[in-house]
Amino acid sequence: MDSLGSISVFVQVAETRSFTQAGRLLGVSSSAIGKSIARIEERLGVRLFHRSTRSITLTAEGALFLERCRRILAEVEAAEQELTDAATTPRGKLRISLPQVRGLLMPVLTEFMRAYPEIELDVDFSDRMVDVIDEGFDAVVRTGKPEDSRLMARLLGNYRLVLVGSTDYFARCGTPQRPADLSHHACLRHKFCATGKLEAWPLRHLPEEPAPVLRAPLVSTTIESLNHVVHEGLGIACLPDFMVREAVERGRLQRVLDDYLEHSASFWLLWPSSRHASAKLRVFIDHMSVRLFPAEPVR
Numbered sequence: 001m002d003s004l005g006s007i008s009v010f011v012q013v014a015e016t017r018s019f020t021q022a023g024r025l026l027g028v029s030s031s032a033i034g035k036s037i038a039r040i041e042e043r044l045g046v047r048l049f050h051r052s053t054r055s056i057t058l059t060a061e062g063a064l065f066l067e068r069c070r071r072i073l074a075e076v077e078a079a080e081q082e083l084t085d086a087a088t089t090p091r092g093k094l095r096i097s098l099p100q101v102r103g104l105l106m107p108v109l110t111e112f113m114r115a116y117p118e119i120e121l122d123v124d125f126s127d128r129m130v131d132v133i134d135e136g137f138d139a140v141v142r143t144g145k146p147e148d149s150r151l152m153a154r155l156l157g158n159y160r161l162v163l164v165g166s167t168d169y170f171a172r173c174g175t176p177q178r179p180a181d182l183s184h185h186a187c188l189r190h191k192f193c194a195t196g197k198l199e200a201w202p203l204r205h206l207p208e209e210p211a212p213v214l215r216a217p218l219v220s221t222t223i224e225s226l227n228h229v230v231h232e233g234l235g236i237a238c239l240p241d242f243m244v245r246e247a248v249e250r251g252r253l254q255r256v257l258d259d260y261l262e263h264s265a266s267f268w269l270l271w272p273s274s275r276h277a278s279a280k281l282r283v284f285i286d287h288m289s290v291r292l293f294p295a296e297p298v299r
Contacts, residue, residue, distance in 0.1 A: 004072075004073075004076060006036055006039070006040055007069045007072060007073060008026070008073065009022065009026065009033060009036045009037065009040075010036075010037065010040055010048065010065070010066070010069055011066065011069050011070060011073060012025055012026060013033060013037060013049070013056065014048075014049075014058055014062065014066045017055065017056050017057065018056065019033040019034050019056070020033075037049065044061075044065075046059070046061040046062075047059050047061065047062070048061060048062035048065060049062055088279055089118075089279055090116045090118065090119055090279045090280045090282075090283045091116075091118035091119060091279075091280060092118075092119065092120065092278075092280055093119075093120045093121075093122055094119050094120065094121055094122065094138050094139070094280050094281065094284060095122040095124075095136060095137050095138050096121065096122070096123055096124070096138060096139050096140060096141070096284070097123075097124040097125075097126060097130045097132075097135075097137050097139075097141070098123060098124070098125055098126075098140070098141045099125070099126075099127050099141060099142065099143065100125050100126065100127050100222050100224065101223070101224070101240070101242075101243065102125065102224065103224065103227075103243060104240075104242055104243065104292070105141070105292075108287070108288065108291045108292050109121065109123070111287070111291060112284065112287050112288075112291075115283075115287065116280070116283055119280050119283075119284075124137075127192070127193055127194070127221075128193065128194050129142070129194070132148070132150075132151055132270055132271070132272060133150055133151075133272050138271060138272075138278075138280075138281055138284075139269060139270065139271040139281060139284060139285065140269075140270050140271075141156065141267055141268070141269055141270075141288070141292075142267070142268055142270060143265050143266065143267055143268070144265065144266070144268070145266070145268070146268050146270055150272065150273055151270045151271065151272060151273060152270070152271050152273050153268050153269065153270050154268065154269045154285060154289055155266055155267075155268055156266070156267040156268060156269055156288060156289060156292045156293060157266065157267055157292055157293025158264060158265070158266050158267075158293070159240045159241055159242050159265055159266075159267070160240070160241050160261070160263045160264050160265065161201075161202055161238050161239065161241070161261065161263040161265075162238070162239065162240075162241050162244065162258065163201070163236055163237070163238055163255065163256050163257050163258075163261065164230060164236065164237060164239060164244050164247075164248065164253045164254065164255050164256070165185075165230060165233075165235065165236040165237070165253065165254060165256065166230060166231060166232070166233040166252065166253055166254070167251065167252070167253070167254055168233040169230075169233040169234070169235065169236070170254055170256075172233075173186075175254070175256060176236070176256055176257060178206070178209065178257075178260070179203045179204075179206065179209065179211075179212050179257060179260050180206075180209045180210070180212050181212070182212040182214055182236070182257075183212045183213050183214070183215070185215070185235065185236050186215060186216075186217045186234060186235030186236065187201075187214040187215060187216050187235060187236055187237075188216065188217070188218045188220075188226045188229055188230055188234070188235045188236065188237040189214065189216040189218070189219045189220075189226075189238075190219075190220060190221070190222075190223050190226060190238070191219050191220065191221050192221070193221040198216075198219065199238070201214070201238045202238075202261050202262050202263035203257070203260055203261060203262075204260045204261065204262050206260075217234070217235060218234070218235065223239055223240070223243065224243075226239060227239055227243055227244065230253065231247065231252065231253070236256070242293075267292065267293070269285060269288050269289070271285070
């Protein structure tokens with residue numbers, strides 16, 4: 001047997017009992033059909049059809065072979081349909097890596113799960129720089145401008161870092177008016193898990209003043225823990241504006257030193273370059289683009 005095409009020819013002849021009719025259905029000559037059947041019989045070493053001037057009938061070996069060939073073609077058809085469905089219907093496992101800002105991402109992910117119940121999410125929450133392709137991720141969300149030419153990218157939205165403290169904390173400890181004042185405050189600091197280095201606060205340097213020495217009663221590898229502690233009135237934290245926006249609007253937290261901060265950053269969605277992204281990946285890209293920062297213009 002040299003190809004699935006030969007199986008199709010055999011099945012068509014067996015079902016029509018005619019080289020001419022089989023050739024018409026397959027778009028080839030009856031002579032080509034006859035030669036194809038002859039090659040199959042030669043390869044298998046058995047006769048598949050009894051031939052006469054008036055009819056073609058299956059031999060016992062041909063009838064057994066027909067049963068197996070129908071199963072093969074049915075499996076091929078099912079496999080093709082499965083791939084077609086996978087390309088058009090959002091379903092299956094989607095492996096993604098996301099930064100550790102669950103308060104921002106989890107509401108969007110739960111919306112996605114309700115909208116696409118046939119998609120199974122396998123989520124890795126990590127701030128490390130994962131290798132999207134080598135580690136087998138379908139998509140990742142990361143900050144910073146993407147530079148890997150193997151990846152496609154879509155901007156999800158922008159944010160900036162802000163300094164915040166609780167109104168209770170500022171009532172007790174005073175409100176800093178200049179960066180130098182931070183030397184007298186409890187500064188809750190973020191440490192990068194991968195390097196162990198403290199994240200610098202994006203304070204604009206004032207030539208006439210020395211850089212403040214930040215006293216840190218808490219250092220954490222997750223900003224969500226800093227957000228919790230700052231709400232408890234235990235210090236000042238440098239956090240993304242999206243994380244504290246609601247608390248600031250409701251008066252639970254207060255932003256300080258906005259005029260001395262210089263920072264802007266973006267969230268990007270990255271995925272392996274491909275002309276044929278699966279349906280599950282396409283709907284995830286579209287959902288994240290629309291829902292993560294709904295007030296932001298997305299391109």
